[in-house]
Amino acid sequence: MSNPMSAPDSGPALVARSVAKRFGSTQALSDASLEVRAGEVHGLLGANGAGKSTLSRIICGHVGRDSGELLYRGRTLSPRSTREALDSGIALVAQETSLAPDLSVLENIFLPELGRPGRLSFPDMRRRASDILARLGRDHALPLDQEVRRLSAAQRQLVEIAKALALDADLMIFDEPTASLSPSEVDRLFDILARLREQGHALIFVSHRLEEVFTITDRVTILLEGRTVAASLDTARLTQTDIIRHMVGRDLGAIYATPGLDRRGGARDPVLEVTNLSARPIVRDVSFTVHRGEILGIGGLVGAGRSEAMEALFGLRPRDGGTIRLKGREIALRRPVDAIRQGIGFVAEDRRAQNIVPDLSVRENLMLAHLGRHRGFGLGYRQRQDRVGTLLAQLGLPTDRMDASLLTFSGGMQQKIIMARWLLIDPEVLILDEPTKGVDIGTRSAIYRILRDIADQGVAVVVISSDFEELLGVTERVVVMSDGITIADLPTPILTEEKLTLLAAPRSSTTRNRALLETLAREHGAFAWWALLEEDSLICLGTAAAATAPPLDLRAGEALHPRDTPIPRALAARAQGIVTDGALATLLVPLRNARGHDLGWIGLTAAADTPLPDPGQIAAQVRRLTRDSDDIEGDAA
Amino acid sequence: MSAPTAARPALPGRLIRTLEVRMLGLALVIAVGLSLMSPYFLTQNNIFNILDQSVVIGIVAVGMTFVILTGGIDLSVGSVAGLTGIVLGLALRDLPIPLASAAAVAAGAFIGLISGVLVAVFGLAPFVVTLGMMAIGRSLAYIFSGQTAISGIPESLSAIVYTTVLGIPANVIFLLLLYLAAWAYLTYTKGGRTIYAVGSNREAARASGLNVLGYSILPYVISGALAAVAITFSIAQILSADPLAGNQMELDAIAAVVIGGASLYGGRGSIIGTLIGVLIMVMIRNGLNLMGVSPFWQGTAIGSIIILALLAERLFNWRSAR
Numbered sequence A: 001m002s003n004p005m006s007a008p009d010s011g012p013a014l015v016a017r018s019v020a021k022r023f024g025s026t027q028a029l030s031d032a033s034l035e036v037r038a039g040e041v042h043g044l045l046g047a048n049g050a051g052k053s054t055l056s057r058i059i060c061g062h063v064g065r066d067s068g069e070l071l072y073r074g075r076t077l078s079p080r081s082t083r084e085a086l087d088s089g090i091a092l093v094a095q096e097t098s099l100a101p102d103l104s105v106l107e108n109i110f111l112p113e114l115g116r117p118g119r120l121s122f123p124d125m126r127r128r129a130s131d132i133l134a135r136l137g138r139d140h141a142l143p144l145d146q147e148v149r150r151l152s153a154a155q156r157q158l159v160e161i162a163k164a165l166a167l168d169a170d171l172m173i174f175d176e177p178t179a180s181l182s183p184s185e186v187d188r189l190f191d192i193l194a195r196l197r198e199q200g201h202a203l204i205f206v207s208h209r210l211e212e213v214f215t216i217t218d219r220v221t222i223l224l225e226g227r228t229v230a231a232s233l234d235t236a237r238l239t240q241t242d243i244i245r246h247m248v249g250r251d252l253g254a255i256y257a258t259p260g261l262d263r264r265g266g267a268r269d270p271v272l273e274v275t276n277l278s279a280r281p282i283v284r285d286v287s288f289t290v291h292r293g294e295i296l297g298i299g300g301l302v303g304a305g306r307s308e309a310m311e312a313l314f315g316l317r318p319r320d321g322g323t324i325r326l327k328g329r330e331i332a333l334r335r336p337v338d339a340i341r342q343g344i345g346f347v348a349e350d351r352r353a354q355n356i357v358p359d360l361s362v363r364e365n366l367m368l369a370h371l372g373r374h375r376g377f378g379l380g381y382r383q384r385q386d387r388v389g390t391l392l393a394q395l396g397l398p399t400d401r402m403d404a405s406l407l408t409f410s411g412g413m414q415q416k417i418i419m420a421r422w423l424l425i426d427p428e429v430l431i432l433d434e435p436t437k438g439v440d441i442g443t444r445s446a447i448y449r450i451l452r453d454i455a456d457q458g459v460a461v462v463v464i465s466s467d468f469e470e471l472l473g474v475t476e477r478v479v480v481m482s483d484g485i486t487i488a489d490l491p492t493p494i495l496t497e498e499k500l501t502l503l504a505a506p507r508s509s510t511t512r513n514r515a516l517l518e519t520l521a522r523e524h525g526a527f528a529w530w531a532l533l534e535e536d537s538l539i540c541l542g543t544a545a546a547a548t549a550p551p552l553d554l555r556a557g558e559a560l561h562p563r564d565t566p567i568p569r570a571l572a573a574r575a576q577g578i579v580t581d582g583a584l585a586t587l588l589v590p591l592r593n594a595r596g597h598d599l600g601w602i603g604l605t606a607a608a609d610t611p612l613p614d615p616g617q618i619a620a621q622v623r624r625l626t627r628d629s630d631d632i633e634g635d636a637a
Numbered sequence B: 001m002s003a004p005t006a007a008r009p010a011l012p013g014r015l016i017r018t019l020e021v022r023m024l025g026l027a028l029v030i031a032v033g034l035s036l037m038s039p040y041f042l043t044q045n046n047i048f049n050i051l052d053q054s055v056v057i058g059i060v061a062v063g064m065t066f067v068i069l070t071g072g073i074d075l076s077v078g079s080v081a082g083l084t085g086i087v088l089g090l091a092l093r094d095l096p097i098p099l100a101s102a103a104a105v106a107a108g109a110f111i112g113l114i115s116g117v118l119v120a121v122f123g124l125a126p127f128v129v130t131l132g133m134m135a136i137g138r139s140l141a142y143i144f145s146g147q148t149a150i151s152g153i154p155e156s157l158s159a160i161v162y163t164t165v166l167g168i169p170a171n172v173i174f175l176l177l178l179y180l181a182a183w184a185y186l187t188y189t190k191g192g193r194t195i196y197a198v199g200s201n202r203e204a205a206r207a208s209g210l211n212v213l214g215y216s217i218l219p220y221v222i223s224g225a226l227a228a229v230a231i232t233f234s235i236a237q238i239l240s241a242d243p244l245a246g247n248q249m250e251l252d253a254i255a256a257v258v259i260g261g262a263s264l265y266g267g268r269g270s271i272i273g274t275l276i277g278v279l280i281m282v283m284i285r286n287g288l289n290l291m292g293v294s295p296f297w298q299g300t301a302i303g304s305i306i307i308l309a310l311l312a313e314r315l316f317n318w319r320s321a322r
Helices: A052-059 A082-087 A105-109 A122-135 A153-166 A183-198 A210-216 A240-248 A306-314 A336-342 A351-355 A362-366 A368-373 A382-395 A411-423 A441-456 A468-474 A497-504 A507-524 A568-573 A615-627 B011-016 B019-037 B044-069 B077-091 B097-120 B126-145 B155-162 B170-188 B190-200 B202-207 B212-238 B249-259 B271-290 B295-321
Strands: A012-023 A026-037 A040-046 A067-072 A090-093 A171-175 A202-206 A219-224 A227-234 A270-279 A283-291 A295-299 A321-326 A344-347 A429-433 A460-464 A477-482 A485-491 A527-534 A537-545 A578-581 A584-592 A598-607
Touching (some): A012 A052, A026 A202, A040 A052, A040 A183, A040 A210, A052 A171, A105 A122, A122 A153, A183 A202, A202 A210, A210 A240, A227 A240, A283 A295, A283 A306, A283 A460, A295 A306, A306 A336, A306 A460, A351 A411, A351 B202, A411 A441, A441 A468, A468 A497, A497 A598, A568 A578, A568 A584, A584 A615, B019 B271, B044 B190, B044 B271, B077 B126, B155 B212, B170 B212, B202 B212
Parallel strands (some): A026 A227, A040 A202, A171 A202, A344 A429
Antiparallel strands (some): A012 A067, A270 A321, A477 A485, A527 A598, A578 A584, A584 A598
């Protein structure tokens, strides 16, 4: 950087060297370095509290640095305000926090311009907004006149990105951008990131989720306790273990606790049985059972109504139907305290908004569910005192910070304390909504082990998670919800992320598939079904039967071994022709979406004496119906 | 940003980090300053004077603390005091003292109940609800009293002020017992901790099975009832019930609670802090009177001191946060 004026284009866009920052008694950054090139996605990784956000905020001018060097395109950068950073072309894409919810999409995209003198030209802004969205490949994804308040999380993020582009930002920092997105929305975001990379932007991607880091980043820099411990490593040469080792400073072993060491087969007692629970308009028909000592997963996309269903169960949200049985006895839960006294615990999703009481000490936060359950005028803390000690030891929590504020703890520690809050009252059932959201990877594996432990102690554990990998790693069984309805209940070992994605697809987006099944069933007098098919399992995604169809015992959301179906030969053969099993004739056609993604198989089963149509004709019919529609992708694209 | 485990600071450091200790320090500084400016200030006579003047505002500030801890505010205390004073004055014409006082307290509690239900059940803004109650209370006080002060209060009522125990006036003893009870309630009972939890994070309190609704209403009931108790002590001293009584009392009470370190967003504050806040307010007013400062200037002085105290507090917190 001896001559900044002649810095070559291929040089690093941003260089940070030995940046340090102290907040009060906390040394947030001590020796952080980072180098980002134009045209790359650079992962900035680290456990919670490692200083990722502080470094991002220093680069964007939200906070100043105490020492260290910051060069942007070869020039020293000392943003004293967000405005200065924006003017030099650096923007932070925050998590929907920097939008004005009551203004329109258009006004939000150009929000920074409102802070500049001069008149605004709305037609001009509208044209520029369309250009920007076209560059992102999302031309019509945003209604420009809509109020931001009414957008989905993914749409809001798109507004944030468009806003950064409206400022001609060359360096964009994405801070945990996928936290509230569904898997398909994450894919779309990654499409956008890839486009921005091609257009020569330098992108910093801050995330906890390693699988995303591998998908999208070119290089990564890893922070540990405020210092850079691995700088600009090529992502392609790294393994997950490498990254975790850098992030926690040691080898971690397996992230997920080995599930089911102590599985005693299917004969366990059901503890909580929920049938036809509804809390309209979001929760429409939810049924599931969880057994003693089991970890049940509730999977689905953001917005499928999973949290709402659990809140309705717990008495936080009015129900308008359904029965709840605890150990076989029907119980009436009107308020959370009813559920708590029956032995149900609930770790809600949003730690800061729903769990932490900031002005009470750690001790009192621990005691909060006890206090809710306690009958009497006093506090009754003493009766739980011994249990607190054992719990803290069991969860690996410090015992000498009981009078501190919970806010001074890391996200992972906070989560453990909230879990301890419920374990303290010895629940029969513990429901956890996104238990590892905002929790660093080291603590995540600890939380998984704790879940395993408490299940092994006989608690029925229910885990809601949008992270399919987590669901597969932690649970023994997964109930999938879509559009407020439980649509599948399957053992974890037969599931994969792809299968979960297909199962979790919003019902609205599979309308075409279901219409296709209806049409096929009607036209051919047959039983039409859509399923994922493997050597030893069949997962049914949808069915339709004509009046004259032979009864086939397949139901959507069910998994069967092919040999337990009436059509084992057809399933084994998977031939592009009619295969008969006794009195049943079956025709199988593979289902692909427009981009060639495997979406399973469409099957048509009829009595052997009914003339089934020519296989080619069916295949053509399926293709025709799927060709020009995005809907049939089942959101799996 | 997880803070690394901070070493436990030494005792002086811990004390200075306690807001009550800082405010007590401020109170002492003010006391010393005033005694330097007026030799009469630290006499036994004047100290009793200060305590006596603290009774009415101190009682109201207890209720205000409860309300503010839940994140609410009660602007109606002054006019509820005025109205319940009139109720007491009218009731004393036909009823014995205990029954008449009970009627006044019940009236105050009832008005508080209405405010509390409007706030907690219907989700109306506490500021607006109690602003409305403030207007209604004052208006009814004028109507019931026939626009004039009610005199002819039985002299025996003043016995509650002029009785002394071990040389301490009964009203001061009542005040101290009230603060002791309020402190114990807020610190050691389920209800007290629920009030803090509701003010700090209503959602979390609800999800933990606490009775959020009940303990959002209760503070308004307590506030209304204590406004009536306060005016009873006041009437006992002057033996007259004025419909204008308690005018602007809410401002003094809120100021005392805020000086005592409570957050208007709820969840933070303490009853000890409020007591110190009350004493600071009364001392300043008393000292200004002793020095012969015009009553018209006293508002400026008190207002400035409130703002400076809060500003100092904010600067202190900034410094320790950075």
